[in-house]
Amino acid sequence: MATQKLSTLQEAVQTLIHDGDSVALEGFTHLIPSAAGHEIIRQKKRDLTLIRMTPDLIYDMIIGMGGASRLVFSWGGNPGVGSIHRFRDAIERCWPQPLAIEEHSHADMAARYQAGASGLPFAVMRGYVGSDLPRHNPNIRFIECPFTGERLACTPAINPDVAVIHAQKADRKGNVLISGIVGVQKEVVLAARRSIVTVEEIVDDIQDHAQMNSVVLPGWVLSAVCHVPGGAHPSYAHGYYKRDNAFYKAWDAIARDRDTFLAWMDKHVMGTADFAGFCRSVAAEGLIGTLPEELCR
Amino acid sequence: MSYTPTELMTINAARKLSDGQVCFVGIGLPSAAANLARLTHAPEVVLIYESGTIGARPDVLPLSIGDGELAEFADTVVSVPEIFRYWLQGGRVDVGFLGAAQIDRFANINTTVIGPYASPRTRLPGAGGAPEIASSAREVWITLRQTKRSFVDRLDFITSAGFLDGGDARERSGARGAGPTAVITDLGVLAPDPVTKELVLTAVHPGIDVEQVRAATGWDLKVSSDLVVTSPPTEAELACLRDLHARTLRAHGGEAGGD
Numbered sequence: 001m002a003t004q005k006l007s008t009l010q011e012a013v014q015t016l017i018h019d020g021d022s023v024a025l026e027g028f029t030h031l032i033p034s035a036a037g038h039e040i041i042r043q044k045k046r047d048l049t050l051i052r053m054t055p056d057l058i059y060d061m062i063i064g065m066g067g068a069s070r071l072v073f074s075w076g077g078n079p080g081v082g083s084i085h086r087f088r089d090a091i092e093r094c095w096p097q098p099l100a101i102e103e104h105s106h107a108d109m110a111a112r113y114q115a116g117a118s119g120l121p122f123a124v125m126r127g128y129v130g131s132d133l134p135r136h137n138p139n140i141r142f143i144e145c146p147f148t149g150e151r152l153a154c155t156p157a158i159n160p161d162v163a164v165i166h167a168q169k170a171d172r173k174g175n176v177l178i179s180g181i182v183g184v185q186k187e188v189v190l191a192a193r194r195s196i197v198t199v200e201e202i203v204d205d206i207q208d209h210a211q212m213n214s215v216v217l218p219g220w221v222l223s224a225v226c227h228v229p230g231g232a233h234p235s236y237a238h239g240y241y242k243r244d245n246a247f248y249k250a251w252d253a254i255a256r257d258r259d260t261f262l263a264w265m266d267k268h269v270m271g272t273a274d275f276a277g278f279c280r281s282v283a284a285e286g287l288i289g290t291l292p293e294e295l296c297r
Numbered sequence: 298m299s300y301t302p303t304e305l306m307t308i309n310a311a312r313k314l315s316d317g318q319v320c321f322v323g324i325g326l327p328s329a330a331a332n333l334a335r336l337t338h339a340p341e342v343v344l345i346y347e348s349g350t351i352g353a354r355p356d357v358l359p360l361s362i363g364d365g366e367l368a369e370f371a372d373t374v375v376s377v378p379e380i381f382r383y384w385l386q387g388g389r390v391d392v393g394f395l396g397a398a399q400i401d402r403f404a405n406i407n408t409t410v411i412g413p414y415a416s417p418r419t420r421l422p423g424a425g426g427a428p429e430i431a432s433s434a435r436e437v438w439i440t441l442r443q444t445k446r447s448f449v450d451r452l453d454f455i456t457s458a459g460f461l462d463g464g465d466a467r468e469r470s471g472a473r474g475a476g477p478t479a480v481i482t483d484l485g486v487l488a489p490d491p492v493t494k495e496l497v498l499t500a501v502h503p504g505i506d507v508e509q510v511r512a513a514t515g516w517d518l519k520v521s522s523d524l525v526v527t528s529p530p531t532e533a534e535l536a537c538l539r540d541l542h543a544r545t546l547r548a549h550g551g552e553a554g555g556d
Contacts, residue, residue: 028348028377029363053377054425077422079361080324091420103409106347107381107429114378126386129432129472130405130458133424136414151471181348181363183377238365245360245549 005174005225010274012196012224013039017048021161024051024192025058027235028183029079029243033166033198034058035231035275041065042270051160053109053184057234057251060084061269063099064261070100072158074109081248085255095258103137108155113184115157116191127153163192166232167217168239170199171206174219180238182215189217198228200240228275230295233288244290300530302483303442304538305502307333308530310394310440310481319343320392321385321430322353324362326440327394330481332358333538345384347426349375357545366548381426385433388473393434395427395457397441399449402495402516403466404439404459404477406431407452414454424456431457432472443482449515460494467494484510486527490519500525 017023017040025033037058040048049070050059056078062068064086076087090099104112111123124143134140134153143154165185169177176197178185189195197217203209210216219225234247254264268281276295282288283296300308310330314320316339322331324346332355335342344353348363352372359367368374375384384390398421399407406427412418431437437459441447459477460467467476476494480487485501498510499521511518530538 029361030348030365030368073423075423075425076420079363080359083420083422088420092417103423105424105428106377106426107385110376110378110381125382125429126433126473127429129428130455130461130467130470131424131428132409132414132455133428180365180368181350181374183349183363186376187378236365238368243361243364248360 005219005222006170006172006202007224007226009036009039009198009226009228012226013043013045016194016196016223017045017162019046020048022049022051023162023164024158024160024188025164026052026184026188027166027232028053028181030181030183030236030238031166031178031185031232032056032058032235033164033231034233034235035228035278036164036166036196036198037062038269038275038278041067041265051158053106054079055087056084057248060086060251060255061265063087063090064096064255065265066096068099069097070102072102072104074104074106078248078252080245081252085252086261089258102139103133104140104155105133108140108153109158110184110187112155112158113187113191116159117187120157122154122156124152124154126150158191160188160192161194163188163195165189165195166198166237168199168237169201169203169206169209170197170225170227171203174222174225175206176217176219176222176225177206177210178215178217186215186217190221194223195221196224196226197222198226198231200229200231200237202227230279230291231275233279233291236290241290241292244288246289247287250287298530298532298535300535302502304530304535305527306440306442306481306483307538308534309486309502309527310438311337311534313438313479313481314339314342314392316341317343318391319345319389320394321345321347321390321434323395323427324359325396327396329358329541330440331394332541333534336537336541337534345380345390347377347380349377349380351375351380351384357548358541360549381429385429388433390430390434391436393430393437395430395437395439397439397447399447399452400439400441400459400480401449401452403461403463404480404489404496405452405455405461406439406457406459407454409454409456411453427457431459431476432474434474436475436478438479438481439477440481443484443510443513445513445515448513460489463494464492484513495519497521498524500527502527503529
């Protein structure tokens with residue numbers, strides 16, 4: 001039974017993500033599921049509601065390739081570099097199609113995932129005091145605490161159709177180990193109806209690697225586990241490879257212009273069969289600085 | 298010894314941090330200043346980044362808020378829900394140290410849009426952690442370059458609250474903490490008037506005159522009657538900051554960390 005968790009990324013995306021789904025690819029600057037993002041683009045998924053605290057390169061790609069009709073987020077940018085241009089082009093000029101946005105703060109998005117994982121209808125927090133965000137987002141409302149009378153912000157729980165994350169290790173039963181900056185990886189998986197986890201490495205038994213109190217997602221709460229070494233590049237997988245800061249910088253020029261972006265995506269994502277092919281294709285142009293060499297030839 | 302306006306800004310921002318203070322750090326300029334403080338006069342300052350790293354001691358400046366460098370040498374790394382709920386909302390942060398795209402005379406921050414929200418002229422990254430940092434930390438410092446485009450008379454959007462409409466507006470809003478007590482720029486330092494809460498120029502950096510600061514401000518800037526000149530950077534401060542940037546540049550393969 002449990003061994004069925006292991007599948008290829010192509011199969012997982014094909015069977016678990018459908019047009020029109022709400023999909024949350026998470027990873028707070030660490031363990032971002034880039035390979036899964038590429039596969040969503042290759043399979044031309046359409047009309048997705050994309051959910052993510054920090055839309056960066058993968059969502060820039062999906063938005064620019066016309067896969068998303070709605071974005072739920074709290075910070076959209078290229079960390080340390082600047083704007084993500086496909087995201088801006090979609091919001092400022094509706095290219096390649098209009099993108100509806102629903103905007104929150106980080107504290108709120110994290111709380112909404114927690115509420116989703118907890119089976120609660122809404123998240124409650126002391127938030128948005130004095131901010132204009134609630135005036136533009138009808139999903140941010142306020143309630144009075146029944147005990148103290150304090151005014152508190154509340155927002156609906158997030159329960160995505162599909163959660164997608166990257167992690168370091170899984171074992172043959174599909175139990176997943178996450179370490180380092182864990183972000184909202186656990187919450188998004190437990191909030192979602194279905195989930196896909198890509199991992200750097202498959203080990204025999206996760207118990208040999210996980211210390212007590214480590215972040216472990218048991219295989220039985222996951223839908224699919226896929227072995228995709230390097231799958232978080234250009235973000236990083238602690239213990240495996242570093243963040244490829246030069247790639248983030250290079251993305252600025254690639255994505256700034258529509259035609260340059262489309263040609264680049266066509267060549268490196270649509271023109272390759274899988275993430276290994278993408279790595280070889282991009283490495284041939286000297287664009288990968290951090291992945292182990294065997295992934296690049 | 299010569300130095301740049303940005304170095305003046307970073308060094309003056311760093312000087313504000315005291316040893317042992319708990320500081321929730323934004324990426325970029327605040328992160329550079331907070332780490333300079335840690336490497337000079339405040340070795341026991343506790344740096345918290347919203348990626349969940351508590352007691353971070355990066356050897357080089359992070360390019361993103363969640364670089365591995367931050368986790369590697371931290372006291373502990375917690376989840377993002379935990380950092381916001383237990384540590385920030387729980388009232389454990391002395392200083393929220395923020396950058397901004399724009400501020401107004403009451404130190405409200407815009408990082409969302411320029412132009413109308415529904416059809417923005419410029420779409421900025423958005424809120425991130427700032428709205429709750431600004432309304433939960435015991436006090437807030439803001440650091441940014443001072444220009445007419447960044448110091449505006451009226452914000453198109455208030456992302457994070459400073460003193461809202463001034464006076465007692467912040468207190469009435471239910472925000473916790475004292476709000477922005479200092480704005481450190483490349484030209485000088487501003488602080489809120491105790492009653493009106495309007496930002497007043499309280500210090501200029503060496504070589505900067507008041508007219509220069511006024512010219513870089515989008516409203517009629519008030520100047521303190523006790524205006525002082527900040528003391529010039531020491532050789533030790535400059536050497537430490539330049540070392541940090543040089544290490545960062547090498548580590549990032551030629552990419553500077555937030556300056």
